[in-house]
Amino acid sequence: MNTLFLPELREMLAEDRTDELREFCTALHPARTAEFMEGLDNEETWRVLQHAQPTLQAEVFQYFSVDRQVELIATQDEKQIAVLVTQLPADDAVDLLREVPEDRVDAILALVPAPDRRDIRRLQTFPEGTAGAMMTTEVACLSETLTVRQALDELSRQAERLETIYYIYVVDTTNHLRGVVSGRLLISAIGRPETCLADLMKTDVVSVKVLDDQEQVAQKVEFYNIMAIPVVDDANHMMGIITHDDVIDVVREEAAEDVQRIVAVKPLSDSYLRTPVLLLSWKRGFWLLILFFAGLSTAFALRMYQSWLDSYAWLVLFIPLIISSGGNSGSQSSTLIISALVTKDVELSDWGLIVRREIIMGLILGGIMGAMGFLCALILAPSPFHALIIPITILCVVLCGTCMGSVLPLIFKRMGLDPAMMSNQFVAGLSDLLGILIYVNVALLFLR
Amino acid sequence: MNTLFLPELREMLAEDRTDELREFCTALHPARTAEFMEGLDNEETWRVLQHAQPTLQAEVFQYFSVDRQVELIATQDEKQIAVLVTQLPADDAVDLLREVPEDRVDAILALVPAPDRRDIRRLQTFPEGTAGAMMTTEVACLSETLTVRQALDELSRQAERLETIYYIYVVDTTNHLRGVVSGRLLISAIGRPETCLADLMKTDVVSVKVLDDQEQVAQKVEFYNIMAIPVVDDANHMMGIITHDDVIDVVREEAAEDVQRIVAVKPLSDSYLRTPVLLLSWKRGFWLLILFFAGLSTAFALRMYQSWLDSYAWLVLFIPLIISSGGNSGSQSSTLIISALVTKDVELSDWGLIVRREIIMGLILGGIMGAMGFLCALILAPSPFHALIIPITILCVVLCGTCMGSVLPLIFKRMGLDPAMMSNQFVAGLSDLLGILIYVNVALLFLR
Numbered sequence: 001m002n003t004l005f006l007p008e009l010r011e012m013l014a015e016d017r018t019d020e021l022r023e024f025c026t027a028l029h030p031a032r033t034a035e036f037m038e039g040l041d042n043e044e045t046w047r048v049l050q051h052a053q054p055t056l057q058a059e060v061f062q063y064f065s066v067d068r069q070v071e072l073i074a075t076q077d078e079k080q081i082a083v084l085v086t087q088l089p090a091d092d093a094v095d096l097l098r099e100v101p102e103d104r105v106d107a108i109l110a111l112v113p114a115p116d117r118r119d120i121r122r123l124q125t126f127p128e129g130t131a132g133a134m135m136t137t138e139v140a141c142l143s144e145t146l147t148v149r150q151a152l153d154e155l156s157r158q159a160e161r162l163e164t165i166y167y168i169y170v171v172d173t174t175n176h177l178r179g180v181v182s183g184r185l186l187i188s189a190i191g192r193p194e195t196c197l198a199d200l201m202k203t204d205v206v207s208v209k210v211l212d213d214q215e216q217v218a219q220k221v222e223f224y225n226i227m228a229i230p231v232v233d234d235a236n237h238m239m240g241i242i243t244h245d246d247v248i249d250v251v252r253e254e255a256a257e258d259v260q261r262i263v264a265v266k267p268l269s270d271s272y273l274r275t276p277v278l279l280l281s282w283k284r285g286f287w288l289l290i291l292f293f294a295g296l297s298t299a300f301a302l303r304m305y306q307s308w309l310d311s312y313a314w315l316v317l318f319i320p321l322i323i324s325s326g327g328n329s330g331s332q333s334s335t336l337i338i339s340a341l342v343t344k345d346v347e348l349s350d351w352g353l354i355v356r357r358e359i360i361m362g363l364i365l366g367g368i369m370g371a372m373g374f375l376c377a378l379i380l381a382p383s384p385f386h387a388l389i390i391p392i393t394i395l396c397v398v399l400c401g402t403c404m405g406s407v408l409p410l411i412f413k414r415m416g417l418d419p420a421m422m423s424n425q426f427v428a429g430l431s432d433l434l435g436i437l438i439y440v441n442v443a444l445l446f447l448r
Numbered sequence: 449m450n451t452l453f454l455p456e457l458r459e460m461l462a463e464d465r466t467d468e469l470r471e472f473c474t475a476l477h478p479a480r481t482a483e484f485m486e487g488l489d490n491e492e493t494w495r496v497l498q499h500a501q502p503t504l505q506a507e508v509f510q511y512f513s514v515d516r517q518v519e520l521i522a523t524q525d526e527k528q529i530a531v532l533v534t535q536l537p538a539d540d541a542v543d544l545l546r547e548v549p550e551d552r553v554d555a556i557l558a559l560v561p562a563p564d565r566r567d568i569r570r571l572q573t574f575p576e577g578t579a580g581a582m583m584t585t586e587v588a589c590l591s592e593t594l595t596v597r598q599a600l601d602e603l604s605r606q607a608e609r610l611e612t613i614y615y616i617y618v619v620d621t622t623n624h625l626r627g628v629v630s631g632r633l634l635i636s637a638i639g640r641p642e643t644c645l646a647d648l649m650k651t652d653v654v655s656v657k658v659l660d661d662q663e664q665v666a667q668k669v670e671f672y673n674i675m676a677i678p679v680v681d682d683a684n685h686m687m688g689i690i691t692h693d694d695v696i697d698v699v700r701e702e703a704a705e706d707v708q709r710i711v712a713v714k715p716l717s718d719s720y721l722r723t724p725v726l727l728l729s730w731k732r733g734f735w736l737l738i739l740f741f742a743g744l745s746t747a748f749a750l751r752m753y754q755s756w757l758d759s760y761a762w763l764v765l766f767i768p769l770i771i772s773s774g775g776n777s778g779s780q781s782s783t784l785i786i787s788a789l790v791t792k793d794v795e796l797s798d799w800g801l802i803v804r805r806e807i808i809m810g811l812i813l814g815g816i817m818g819a820m821g822f823l824c825a826l827i828l829a830p831s832p833f834h835a836l837i838i839p840i841t842i843l844c845v846v847l848c849g850t851c852m853g854s855v856l857p858l859i860f861k862r863m864g865l866d867p868a869m870m871s872n873q874f875v876a877g878l879s880d881l882l883g884i885l886i887y888v889n890v891a892l893l894f895l896r
Contacts, residue, residue, distance in 0.1 A: 223479065255700070298768040
């Protein structure tokens with residue numbers, strides 16, 4: 001929390017020094033204004049914000065944390081909130097209203113001007129995670145019949161209202177998306193003011209459909225390296241745009257979900273602290289129980305060799321080590337392959353190369369770990385000959401781990417399943433069981 | 449691979465139908481042009497590209513995969529490549545030249561016009577991972593004394609050369625960064641063409657230093673929700689800008705590194721397939737060996753209780769299960785907390801709340817798993833009384849796992865270390881050892 005300006009701000013409020021408060025709201029970047037206001041209570045915050053224009057109020061407001069925003073909204077009357085909601089980009093307004101009790105939403109929206117209300121209501125109908133729910137409707141759409149001069153004048157009038165004018169989308173009279181003109185292209189055509197937009201625009205427009213998945217949207221924006229992407233309905237009517245900042249959020253969100261899948265947690269739809277404990281327990285417990293059953297199977301596998309383990313009790317000491325060696329190297333492999341598949345660094349067709357590399361790495365890593373294990377086994381085993389069981393087992397287990405860890409994600413992908421969803425758990429469970437079986441059988445070979 | 453156009457393209461090449469080839473190069477989005485050319489060999493690709501203007505050539509070229517780009521460069525003479533390098537944004541040119549043998553780089557750069565060559569050479573001096581290495585020097589910089597009309601004319605002249613004009617940076621006569629004017633603001637001021645940029649610009653500019661870390665850059669761009677960020681030296685001289693597409697790359701890269709750390713792989717600087725097997729073995733082996741020593745310590749811990757394990761051999765069956773229960777629940781906790789720390793969903797000051805939540809989850813998850821374990825123990829243990837050892841151990845081990853998993857990342861963070869770097873390995877190693885100790889001691893309590 002930045003408390004640098006707090007005393008001054010409180011003094012200004014106490015003495016009602018309007019000019020200075022207005023200066024405070026306007027002089028800095030809105031993000032910094034918000035930062036300096038972090039220490040104020042809700043009522044003080046609203047009093048300071050009164051000294052900014054509604055547009056600026058909304059900008060500063062967006063830089064508060066979500067929790068803070070919800071708190072601030074809870075303490076104000078509907079009228080003030082309606083002013084704020086009107087100023088927010090429609091997609092952000094929808095996100096904010098999702099945090100507000102249902103009955104208050106209606107009261108607030110009743111006070112929002114009709115066109116903005118319609119926009120918000122429309123966006124609310126799209127399911128979360130779709131392009132429709134990500135888009136904003138404040139987009140620069142111009143008719144294809146306008147000239148460069150007319151387009152600039154029109155934009156100059158609309159500029160205040162728009163979230164972005166990095167691209168100007170060109171539509172026909174019935175709002176079909178026909179083309180796109182970048183801000184750069186428009187400005188470079190200033191010398192030819194009578195050129196028609198239809199002659200300037202690029203007609204091969206990259207767009208997404210309203211119901212497309214957010215991950216698809218992010219991939220398209222990244223692939224085409226564009227700042228914003230238009231959203232159209234099935235008949236190619238222009239519906240809105242999605243800007244790069246929402247795309248970065250999606251990339252972060254999907255990356256977090258991948259991490260959660262890798263450690264066997266069902267993806268959370270909210271942040272850690274905002275997910276209820278019982279829901280989180282379920283999301284963790286689901287996979288934990290599956291892993292638990294895999295663990296149980298090792299107990300029953302060991303039981304088959306019980307009489308024999310009783311005679312060679314020193315072998316028990318290495319059970320945890322052997323299991324964890326296989327599990328750790330396996331989960332390294334599967335995670336590396338899963339992330340490489342996600343980022344398209346590897347394709348299914350590379351499987352031969354991948355397996356060859358993993359075999360080599362399994363031999364190297366297993367060899368080194370086996371050598372270390374041998375040194376310890378010399379201490380714990382009854383004879384150097386018996387001690388040989390340990391390095392041989394470790395080599396086999398690590399090799400199995402790297403091969404399984406790399407092949408299973410490829411098989412899942414081949415079967416059309418999400419490789420991130422299952423492979424790590426599969427690898428963990430299988431490598432526990434395989435580790436025990438390999439261990440016991442190598443030992444049998446030596447001890448018979 | 450998209451082979452839709454391949455026959456036509458080959459026919460056009462064979463019959464040298466220049467007009468159609470030119471049409472092919474210009475009609476589509478450059479990304480699609482590149483896509484349709486995927487099936488061509490290197491020589492055919494270059495022959496098709498000859499029909500596009502150098503600017504467009506560079507655009508299409510950038511949509512080929514990196515491997516393809518390197519291949520294409522290897523098969524062409526320096527002169528053609530110099531044309532291409534001149535057209536690429538300087539930051540992308542540097543990235544490309546990094547893939548080319550040292551001696552060829554010099555030959556190519558000798559053919560690049562002096563100003564572009566200087567830009568490239570300067571960018572090459574910044575270490576990878578810094579703002580300087582990410583930035584491009586093609587930036588719209590205008591003097592603060594220009595009027596809106598002059599600025600638009602100047603931009604219109606420069607537009608071709610610039611990567612972005614979403615922001616216009618305003619500098620004084622000695623190139624100090626003084627302010628920023630968004631494209632939107634400039635266009636909205638078209639009605640007041642004599643306004644001076646100095647009166648229009650915002651002076652509280654968010655910028656980064658050339659040697660700032662790329663993760664810092666990404667965080668700033670995300671926090672301030674901006675399309676591009678200017679890069680300055682220590683004296684606030686304007687050096688270049690970093691655009692949002694490079695930021696998305698960084699976000700993806702850092703997310704992949706976090707995943708690698710979580711499964712105990714030292715972060716790769718290159719993609720999976722492009723990292724040499726020996727280097728990859730080292731990056732994996734480093735942590736694997738540390739985990740291995742943790743595993744070895746369990747062997748020695750078990751040894752202390754060996755005579756006693758011999759008498760109660762059925763207890764051995766549950767060792768893998770108990771260890772993996774603690775490890776799995778612990779790594780879930782630590783990963784959730786690490787990602788929440790990275791995304792700032794939780795702060796150090798939340799530690800009380802976090803621990804409370806993890807204790808509750810540990811009790812719930814441990815309770816359920818313990819109950820399942822009890823049912824199995826009824827089969828494998830000599831009596832129901834003895835079977836009680838299993839659920840009690842599992843409950844304790846899972847509780848330990850969730851608490852350690854959540855507290856260790858916080859402690860690492862508090863000590864100023866990267867929580868992602870160590871905690872998961874710590875949790876894995878510690879939970880193996882603790883699991884054994886808890887197990888043996890619970891059992892001793894019951895069996896004495």
